[in-house]
Amino acid sequence: MSVGQTIKHKTQAFKGRITERIGRTTRNRRLQHQGRTDQISGNPKQSGDKAKDAFRR
Known part of the structure; x- marks a missing residue:
């Protein structure tokens, strides 16, 4: 898998964690759900990327 795709997927998961925590702090259920x-x-x-990399090596 390309490095760009890997970074993109990790960023999406990280953004979700941040959004969920902001929603939890502000008690905004919509943000919590969106982050989750x-x-x-x-x-x-990310798991798919790891599996593809494992089979390539």
Whole structure:
């Protein structure tokens, strides 16, 4: 997997963590949900990247 895609997926998961924490702090359920969604969609993509890299080597 390209380095750009890996960075993009890690950034998405990190952005989700930050958004969720901001939502938790401000008690904004919409932000919490949005952050959780970003995390959930970013983490499997990272796992897919790792699996592709493992089979290439």
